[in-house]
Amino acid sequence: MGQQHLFRLGTLAVIGIILFVVTNWWPQMTEKNENRVIVETHPEISKQAAAAAVEAYIGALSSVPVQATQVIYQSDQLLSGYVQKERLVREYNTSYKDRVPVDYYQVELGSGGKTAYLAYVNMTSGEVIGWQKRSGAPAPNVRDGRRIAETYLEKAGKPLEQYQMLLPNSAAPYQFAFEHRTARLGEAKLREIVEIRGGEVTAYRTEIRVPDSHSAWVQRQDRASSSMTGLNMILSAIMGLTAIVLMVIHRKRIAFVRGLWLTFTFLVIYWINNFNMVPAFKTLGSPGNDPFLAADSSFGMVMLMNVVVAVMGVVGYFSLAAGQPLWRDLGMGNWTRWREPSFGEDTFAGMKRGYLLACLMLGLQSLLFFIAENRFDMWSVNDPSGSMYNLLRPGLFPLMAWTAAISEEAIYRFFGIALFKKLLRSTFLAVLFPSMIWAFSHTQYPIYPVYTRFIEVTLLGIILGYVFLKFGFATVLFTHAIMDSLLMSFSLMNLGSPAYITLGLFYIVLPAIVAWIIWRLHRAALRRRPDTASLT
Known part of the structure; x- marks a missing residue:
């Protein structure tokens, strides 16, 4: 990497860090922010203490012996959104937070082999605030x-x-x-x-x-989100089928072994994560649904998600394979092969660029959130299905940064840009359309109004698209993985224990370790090849 390039990217990284710090920590110090944001409650009692409190409470109500089987974190997203949207956070915190907490523990109590009771516990006081019998x-x-x-x-x-x-x-x-x-x-x-x-x-x-007016507004927003998510699935499926057709047409020009290790890494990490999310799947029920049904069906959700992930992995592999001849036809070599002498150096350089560009991306994302909150009344609610408190092993979660980077960069950058560039003959449109399709899938997060998330992710996708065109696949892959690793590691370290802080720091440096190992392995492989030994 040239010194001039390094200096420019370093300058952009510093700008990104400044934007990230200013837009995240400075608003929290203002009185205005106090009345518009509800942050995830940090529990002051353990899940074990909550289970003990509930066993005593329900034991006094029931003649049947019950035992706590699992404790999960839940959140009243409808109430959280209402108090934020209407700027009632300060009044809520003063008068109602203890009586009707937005965030709380949900404790399952079993009897006769199935869940007999659900009880709800204040995460700070340990008081039982509600219960339900099957x-x-x-x-x-x-x-x-x-x-x-x-x-x-x-x-x-x-x-x-x-x-x-x-x-x-x-x-x-x-x-x-x-x-x-x-x-x-x-x-x-x-x-x-x-x-x-x-x-x-x-x-x-x-x-x-x-x-009812707020509930109806949220329902309309959720329907819009579902429509956009569905549109993403349809368009991504069409792209996947197109990739299969192109693989058949160009089968003699494709190195099918390329992408297998990335696909294997994606599948293993994602499948592990699905089992790690068993408690989280129990939070997916919506108002009006039977909460006991969610408690009973979590393992079935894991099996379903494993199938979905397998399909995602196949589509990602097809995208990597089909993209190869498209880029060669366009005269662009943006993914170095292992057999090329520069593979290890390109991977290591991509990692270094990735750290600098990830800092810029984090700052730009924070700036977009800041603008959306202050100019377009954007707000978000806590998501129990994505909370560290609902994982069997929270320390494994930051590994998911690699699954997002692998699949999304393969489908929407490596294959998507090549496909649309061939169809539309326009670089900008070739970057824009895959970015929009990618953004549709991110509107499922509980951020309102949902269009703000679509705009934000589309803009970030455009930047990643041009990063890919400028520096290649390795750089955009590391940029995405490092950006998500930083965000997920921050969430892990926020749990507070020294072990999680140490583990979070490890995940932040993990991309550098991965790139170094690849570089060393490739360098050793070069030394064993007579035709390239002189280059090392």
Whole structure:
């Protein structure tokens, strides 16, 4: 790597670091930010303590012995989004956070080989804030249900004169809601929910019921997100089928062994991650779904995801194979082969560029988020399905940076740009269209309005596209892997323990270790080849 190039990339990296620091830490010091952002709750009690508290609590309610089987982190995304969107965070933190926490533990309690109870625990105080018993018993009539519910609330210390009962609806005749006459958060109202089946209380919780208008807005946003994700799947499938056709047409010009190691790495890491996410899969149920069903079906979700990942791996491999003749036809050699003398040096140089460009990318992404938050009212909610607290082994999570880099750079940069460049004869459009398709898949994250995420990822994809065209596949692969490794390592280190901090630092330097090993292995291979020994 030339000194002038290194200096320019180093300057861009410094600019990126400054942008990252300013746009992430400076807003947190302002009073304005205090009233618009809810950060993920850092638990002050362990999962073991939460399980013990719930076993004692449910044990006093039930005549059947129960034992805590698993504890997961959950989040009320609807409430979190409402208080952020309406700038009610300060009022919520002052008046309601302890009573109705956005983030909480969900504890499963087993009896007879299956989950019998779910209980919910405040992650900071350890107080049980709600519970639910598995039951298929019928709902009572309104009069009997009201009597049982009011008796329960009185024992729980809730003054009945402060509440008015709402009539049960036909969709949930077993649910009796008591709305507080004065307590509210904006237009949201405080409610006590008691569920009664078979003449007994089978669930209790306190909730802040957000306005129907907000729920409807979120549903429209989620439908838009689902549509964009579906569009990504359709267009990516078309690209995959195109790659298969091109592989058949150009089969004599393709080195099929190329890409196998990348595909193998992608599959192994992703499959390990799927099993690591067993607790996270239990959080994927939406309001109205049976939470016990999510608790029972997590292993089935793992098996389904393993199949999906296998398909993704195949599409990525086809993309790497089919892209080879396309780039040769365009007269561009942007992926050095192992047998070429420069492979090891190119890989090592790609890693060095990758670290500098990743710093720039992080800064630009943070700047785009900052602009979206302050000019387009963007906000995000905590995502239990992607939380470190819902992994069996959180220390393995940053390895996922490599799966994203391998599959996405193979499909949307190496193959996508070549395909669209051949079809459209325009470099800009060839970079733009794969970036848009890539961005469609990222709207599934809980960031609202969803179009802001689409714009942000499209812009980042355009930058990665030109990085690929300028420096080649190795550089864009390392740039993506290092950028995601940094973000995931920061999340891991945020767990606070010295072990996780050390492991996070290891993952940050892992790309350099990988590139060094490849460089050393390739150098040794060159020395064993008589035709290239003089070059080493």
